[in-house]
Each structure stands twice: as C-alpha cells, then as structure tokens.
Amino acid sequence: MITDFSISNYRCFSNLSISGLSQVNLVVGKNGSGKSALLEGIWLSKSIFPAVTCTDVLRIRDELPEEGASESDLLSSYKSLYLAEGHFLVSCLDDGNFYENKVEFSMLPVRGRISIYCWDNDGNSEIDIPSILAERDYVVAGIFEPIFIPCSGFNKKALSSYWDRISLTDLEDDVTEVVKLIRPDGRRIAFIGRHPVVQIPGRGPVPMARLGDGVLRAFGIAVAIANSSNQPLFIDEIETGIHYTAMGDLWRSVFHLASKLNVQVFATTHSWDCIKAFGEVAQTYSGTSAQLIRMERDEDDAIRAVQYDRDSLVAATSQGIEVR
Amino acid sequence: MKSRVLLVEGADDKGVSVAFLQRSTLEVYVEDGHGYEKLRAGLGAQLLVSGRTHLGVVVDADADPAGRWRSIADAVVKYGYVLPVEPDAGGTVVPSPARGLPVLGLWLMPDNSTDGMLEHFVSAMIPGDDVLWPRACAVVSGLSGEARPFPEVHRVKAEIHTWLAWQKEPGRPMGQAITKKFLEGTAPGAASFQAWLGRLFA
Numbered sequence: 001m002i003t004d005f006s007i008s009n010y011r012c013f014s015n016l017s018i019s020g021l022s023q024v025n026l027v028v029g030k031n032g033s034g035k036s037a038l039l040e041g042i043w044l045s046k047s048i049f050p051a052v053t054c055t056d057v058l059r060i061r062d063e064l065p066e067e068g069a070s071e072s073d074l075l076s077s078y079k080s081l082y083l084a085e086g087h088f089l090v091s092c093l094d095d096g097n098f099y100e101n102k103v104e105f106s107m108l109p110v111r112g113r114i115s116i117y118c119w120d121n122d123g124n125s126e127i128d129i130p131s132i133l134a135e136r137d138y139v140v141a142g143i144f145e146p147i148f149i150p151c152s153g154f155n156k157k158a159l160s161s162y163w164d165r166i167s168l169t170d171l172e173d174d175v176t177e178v179v180k181l182i183r184p185d186g187r188r189i190a191f192i193g194r195h196p197v198v199q200i201p202g203r204g205p206v207p208m209a210r211l212g213d214g215v216l217r218a219f220g221i222a223v224a225i226a227n228s229s230n231q232p233l234f235i236d237e238i239e240t241g242i243h244y245t246a247m248g249d250l251w252r253s254v255f256h257l258a259s260k261l262n263v264q265v266f267a268t269t270h271s272w273d274c275i276k277a278f279g280e281v282a283q284t285y286s287g288t289s290a291q292l293i294r295m296e297r298d299e300d301d302a303i304r305a306v307q308y309d310r311d312s313l314v315a316a317t318s319q320g321i322e323v324r
Numbered sequence: 325m326k327s328r329v330l331l332v333e334g335a336d337d338k339g340v341s342v343a344f345l346q347r348s349t350l351e352v353y354v355e356d357g358h359g360y361e362k363l364r365a366g367l368g369a370q371l372l373v374s375g376r377t378h379l380g381v382v383v384d385a386d387a388d389p390a391g392r393w394r395s396i397a398d399a400v401v402k403y404g405y406v407l408p409v410e411p412d413a414g415g416t417v418v419p420s421p422a423r424g425l426p427v428l429g430l431w432l433m434p435d436n437s438t439d440g441m442l443e444h445f446v447s448a449m450i451p452g453d454d455v456l457w458p459r460a461c462a463v464v465s466g467l468s469g470e471a472r473p474f475p476e477v478h479r480v481k482a483e484i485h486t487w488l489a490w491q492k493e494p495g496r497p498m499g500q501a502i503t504k505k506f507l508e509g510t511a512p513g514a515a516s517f518q519a520w521l522g523r524l525f526a
Binding site for chain 2: 221264294298299303304305308309311312313316319321322324
C-alpha cells in the first residue's frame, strides 16, 4: 500500500508531500485545488511507463491536440503538465519501497525527423511520444498498470476489456453482487458486443444503460476494483451519476471489495452526500484504514493537503461539520 | 464562511454567549455542540474547517475541572496545540500552531478554576440587592423527598430557572435575561468573560 507521496512541479503543485495514506482515501476541495491532479500524480509515481501514463492523463482531460497537429503543439501539450519549465518529479513509498519518476519532455532530431522524447527516472529511458499515440487509441491499462476512472467513466472498449479479464472467475461473482445491491432484481451480467446487459427475471436481458446511470457507474467501479488486486485504483468524481440514496451501498461495496482484494482506492468528490456516506461506512469498516484529504490553497497560493483521520472524519460527517 | 466560531455545550450557553457578543462589535458564529461528548468528538474537525481563523470553546468544568482540562488538551494536542498545564484565570488563548489552523480559545465555566457550570457563572451576575434571589434559593432549599427530584449537583440550575420564572418578563432564557438587563453585565466574572472574548476574537 502506498503510504507516502511527493510531487514537484506537476500541474498546480510546486511542492507537496503527504504521508500516512490509507487504504481508502477520499479527496475533496474546491475547483482548481488539485484533487484530480493529485490522483494523476500518484498514478504517475507508480507508473512503469510514465510516457504512456502522461499520454493517458492528457487524453482523459482532452488535452491532446487534434490528429495532424504539429510536433511543437504536441510538445506544448505534454509540457503543460509542468507547473514551471523543466521537469516534474513524483515519488512514493509503497510497502517501504521507494518509487520515483522524473519526467522531462524534449524535442530531438532523430533519423532526420523531429520527435518528442520523455526521459523518465531510469535515466536511460527515452520514449518516442508519437509512436505511443499511434498505438493507444483508447485508455486500457495493462495487466499490472493501475486503472484511472475519469469523471466521464470508462469508454465501452475499456469496460468490456476489463470485464473479459474477470469473466467466469470468482471476481465476476463479486462484481455481480455489487450490481445486485443497487438493482436487487438483477441476476447475471453479460456483455453483448460492447454493451453490458443484466438478466432481469420476467424481462430477460436488459441493457445496463437502460437501468439508469447509477447502475452502470457502480458496475464500472466494481469491475475496476476487481481488476485492481494489490494495486492502487483511481476514481475521479466517484459520485457521478449515483443517487444520494445509493451512496451508502456504493461505499460499502468499495470498502468490502477493496479490503477483500487488497486494492488501495483514491477517489475524489464534490458531494456532501458522498462524503457523509463515506464517513458512515468508514466507521463500520473499522478494520480498513480510511481518511479524507482536503486540498486547499494557502495564503501564498501554494497547495496543501489537510488530512482527517477516521475519528475526526466520522465526527464531521455525523455532526455536519464542513470538510470541503 | 464561518471564520470565527464559538463552540458551546447547549442552548443556554449559546444564549448567554450571544448576549455577551452583542455587546461588542465582534462577528462570531455561536454553535451549539449538543453536549460535551459530542463537542469534544467534533473538536478536531472544527479546527480543520477551511478558512477558520478563530475557534473558541466554552464548556462546564463540572465536578472535575482538571479532568475536563486534560480531556480537551488530549483532543487538540495532535493538531499541534499545547495547552498550559492549567487554564488561565482570565480564559485561555492559544496561538495557531501552523498555517491554516485557527487561534484557539478555551473558557471553563464558571471561572476557569472552580467546579461548576454555566448557571454558577450566571448566578454571580444577579445584582447584589436582588430580593428574589434569596427567596428562590430558600424555596429550592425547602424542597425535599418527592418534591426534590433533581440531583444536588444541579441545584443551581433549579435556583436560576426559579429566579428567571419570577422576572418582569417571566421565564425568559438566561441569554435574554442578560440582554434585558435583569442580570448585571458588569459583575467581575462577566467582565472577565467579555475581556476573554475580545482577546480571542480580535
């Protein structure tokens, strides 16, 4: 489990260190306070292929230029990941092991043409960005890469790939249980082409999308957790599409599965209902470490992280004390 | 954004605190903590509220002022606040230990040293020549057996509420009794509390 994390010169962060991270971490804060950027940073710190992860980060935020853009436009997009010119640095301590990635983008002439290169921490690693772009037209993490669920959710290709990996295993049962929590009349789940479908007795197979946003979203989260054994998992705006009454069930599923499969969860939210349910469920699952982190800008506009341990989180959510 | 907050144990504490704050130009939100246990449990989260610059806490010393003081000290030490070994006689004010954390003020009713509660503080504000107070206390003293269901430790509550029931506007809560001047705002204990509020929230 990642316990400590440090970030320098990435997006809005000049320098930030956080220690004592938990198994389930919920990040809150005003817009622009670095919630999503924090998740990206932790993702990058453990990435074996930072150039690929940077590409995924930019794609998720729709920050990659259109096809056919010049190489200098492409370079600018990648350089927008720095706060100031130079490089960024992300590092973490995971089960006592230190991981660090120093990432710098440059334009270099190679074999007569200009290419964008990413240097990562292994010193000698230089990866050609345009060739990564050509390969990855969708964001699907490799077997040992952490999954990042953006606000908009998975695209169909990614969701069905992740389902395929767990289909007909015990993990499929775990995921089905989660869907049944939100939709008790559901039975088995299958994919028809790229579309998830739920068996509803009396109605036959019903496209999950027709059961409302919440079911599909919870399904996506469950599938992601099932694919993240012994890994971190990043979920941006976890409350998206989930009705406030289903928030408790969602968190119970997250805590239960994360604990069972040893998944470390980092999520962000804006929603008080989501935070309140998180506090209530965290209190029940006392064997699983959990915390709330508020990102905020201080008087000098630097970003700091304010951490709430379980007791103060539970008191805040039960007494309605604002944590955002 | 509630940058200046005073946390108190209950509705009467809130009324009294509001009455004192109204005599100043200080802008402070007073929050009812719904009892000491809840207040203490939420104290950490109250310290961490974004944008909070000043947090005051008013709690009853009850029967064990030293124990109550230690209890509060334990609740705030993890955030970097080091309280003095004993409360300051005029009310304690502790500076912010780190960026983003508020100045912290503490007042143990009635006077930061003796056993007691809000009602002792308020009874000290009854004018010395008041004719009703001795009669209220005598009536309460005269109760016994079935006519005395309240515990001895709460006798002063019975006395104060009896006295309030007989005022020109009968039955007004303590806070309003201060605003309507049935109670002497200039009594020494009251002046000390007023001064503490000024020191904390200025």
